[in-house]
Amino acid sequence: MAAEDQSQTSQSDLPYVLILKPPPSFVLFGDHFFHSPNFQYLKAYESPLPLPHFLHTHARSVQALLSSGGAPVTADTIRLLPRLGLVVTTSQGLNHIDLSECRRRGIAVAGAGTIFSADCADSAVGLLIDVLRKISAANRYVKQGLWSSQGIYPLGYKLGGKHVGIVGLGSIGTEVAKRLEPFGCSISYNSRSKKPLVPYTFYPNVVELAANCDALIICCALTDETHHLISKEALLALGKDGVIINIARGPIIDEKELVHCLVKGEIRGAGLDVFEHEPDVPVELFALDNVVMSPHNAVFTRESFDDLCKLVVGNLEAFFSNEPLLTPVALDDLPHFSGRKD
Amino acid sequence: MESIGVLMACPMNSYLEQQLEKRFKLYRFWTVPDKSSFLASHKDSIQAVVGNAGAGADAELIEALPKLEIVASFSVGLDKIDLAKCKEKGIRVTNTPDVLTEDVADLAIGLMLAVLRKLCESDRYVRSGKWKRGDYVLTTKFTGKKVGIIGLGRIGMAIAKRAEAFSCPISYYSRTEKPEIKYKYYPSVVELAAHCDILVVACPLTKETHHIINREVIDAMGPKGVLINIGRGPHVDEPELVSALVERRLGGAGLDVFENEPYVPEELFGLDNVVLLPHVGSGTVETRQAMADLVIGNLEAHFQKKPLLTPVV
Numbered sequence: 001m002a003a004e005d006q007s008q009t010s011q012s013d014l015p016y017v018l019i020l021k022p023p024p025s026f027v028l029f030g031d032h033f034f035h036s037p038n039f040q041y042l043k044a045y046e047s048p049l050p051l052p053h054f055l056h057t058h059a060r061s062v063q064a065l066l067s068s069g070g071a072p073v074t075a076d077t078i079r080l081l082p083r084l085g086l087v088v089t090t091s092q093g094l095n096h097i098d099l100s101e102c103r104r105r106g107i108a109v110a111g112a113g114t115i116f117s118a119d120c121a122d123s124a125v126g127l128l129i130d131v132l133r134k135i136s137a138a139n140r141y142v143k144q145g146l147w148s149s150q151g152i153y154p155l156g157y158k159l160g161g162k163h164v165g166i167v168g169l170g171s172i173g174t175e176v177a178k179r180l181e182p183f184g185c186s187i188s189y190n191s192r193s194k195k196p197l198v199p200y201t202f203y204p205n206v207v208e209l210a211a212n213c214d215a216l217i218i219c220c221a222l223t224d225e226t227h228h229l230i231s232k233e234a235l236l237a238l239g240k241d242g243v244i245i246n247i248a249r250g251p252i253i254d255e256k257e258l259v260h261c262l263v264k265g266e267i268r269g270a271g272l273d274v275f276e277h278e279p280d281v282p283v284e285l286f287a288l289d290n291v292v293m294s295p296h297n298a299v300f301t302r303e304s305f306d307d308l309c310k311l312v313v314g315n316l317e318a319f320f321s322n323e324p325l326l327t328p329v330a331l332d333d334l335p336h337f338s339g340r341k342d
Numbered sequence: 343m344e345s346i347g348v349l350m351a352c353p354m355n356s357y358l359e360q361q362l363e364k365r366f367k368l369y370r371f372w373t374v375p376d377k378s379s380f381l382a383s384h385k386d387s388i389q390a391v392v393g394n395a396g397a398g399a400d401a402e403l404i405e406a407l408p409k410l411e412i413v414a415s416f417s418v419g420l421d422k423i424d425l426a427k428c429k430e431k432g433i434r435v436t437n438t439p440d441v442l443t444e445d446v447a448d449l450a451i452g453l454m455l456a457v458l459r460k461l462c463e464s465d466r467y468v469r470s471g472k473w474k475r476g477d478y479v480l481t482t483k484f485t486g487k488k489v490g491i492i493g494l495g496r497i498g499m500a501i502a503k504r505a506e507a508f509s510c511p512i513s514y515y516s517r518t519e520k521p522e523i524k525y526k527y528y529p530s531v532v533e534l535a536a537h538c539d540i541l542v543v544a545c546p547l548t549k550e551t552h553h554i555i556n557r558e559v560i561d562a563m564g565p566k567g568v569l570i571n572i573g574r575g576p577h578v579d580e581p582e583l584v585s586a587l588v589e590r591r592l593g594g595a596g597l598d599v600f601e602n603e604p605y606v607p608e609e610l611f612g613l614d615n616v617v618l619l620p621h622v623g624s625g626t627v628e629t630r631q632a633m634a635d636l637v638i639g640n641l642e643a644h645f646q647k648k649p650l651l652t653p654v655v
Binding site for chain 2 (some may be wrong): 024028029121125132135138139140143147158159160172179184231278280286294
């Protein structure tokens, strides 16, 4: 667009991108990072009107919506937006979007693609090493001055040679496997379907996978099928020497059972970035040295944040100029997503 | 062999103590109230010393034990043993290479992830209840960061192999360039430090490598640089490191070793970009057992006049 045209285009001519609730990145770092001269944000959360009223009054012409994990895009919301053509999410997960309704209405969805895969995989490996080698617990020990007063720290467990089971061998699961191979780990996995060209052992169900490995790493999406996929049975199959790492979604693990197993020593330890009812975390875990926790921040690095800003703006600009989306989500062959908030 | 006296320099592993007691007459040096009179009265019965990273066999001890035939170290590092004196007196020396390589390399990567991704601080954040009030800060991505390794021996190579899986470009400093290695070589530690994001110390401690991490190197690393030390405390000029971290002239550090273990500079305790570990590089159940078996195996081989398993001298 030529400079003269740009100066004549007033703010009100720019297409709107609706935001129901600000994504964590907006809140933490400021929405100016997501600015574009080609569209403007319509912030429902800055209006005193109740949402359905707001949408009816201001959003009927909105074509695009920016979502995040904490702002579910339900069928009801979609119905109030007759001109909606695109949902962009800042999150890796898609479980907060009613994808079936989007497909029905011909609404495109743009996700994070693979921009977060490396960071998620790094988190998973970091948590696994931390749990086995007691890094966070030993760091606490030293920083409390206990090494000089109480002496030798208890031994950890070797990572090399361990059997690692990956639940969900998508982009993130594959990056985890790739990283763990040079550590001497043998990799196996469970996924919706066996992947023909992959050198890892496939197990048809999660309990069998758990029974045959020393560490389970959860890398799958939260869907109706994967809710509480890691049940008491899977945890007991994982066993007293087993460790579980979750960088996916809290509800994939039956948290009550997990806490029980950890407290009773039915499993060796856990590394958890996600929980069933964030930001609430079961208090029983705070007393345990064999648990390492993080506040759902596996993707929150400066580098991924920069990539996210470019990606969100890029997808929205592509949509408004009728160009192909950068990271479209395929809406055929969907698992069941009821648009449940994660 | 029950009459052979073995002097254990300090507590290191109860399985090792048990196994030594079964086979030899074990003396626990740290339980002795007067070390010099003990040595005077037992000098003719002690034929072996078992040491570790903390205590070994210096010239004084070697001179005090005329019947000493072998020093078996429960470590791969030999900096606590006067190797020259052992050579001079025909005393054999063994260590525990290879069995601990993987654990030490794993810990180095674990420290890199813990420092860059603030794993320990994130855990602390959740445990404090602060998550209910807001999200934690942005951390630094590990994948793709440039890793510089000082010392490309067994442990250095194992660290490189692991870091490569995270797409980290690898560079190194070594006493001599290794032409068969595909990683970028820098002829000085300062140059290596200036060209990497994360600098790892993985070389043996010798007179030459004492304080190999000094003010000049720390300056070259810069305010975003991260130091990982899984070597020996004296590799680093510790007061210089502490002031660089406190003054934020260095980006962060993951330290498993210190100049005066178990004393760690308290100024480091409150820093959220520093991870401190109590010398646990080889500290796993599996590896300590393998190390103990190697110490026992070397001692048995020596006293049965068979070839040593892992001789150094």
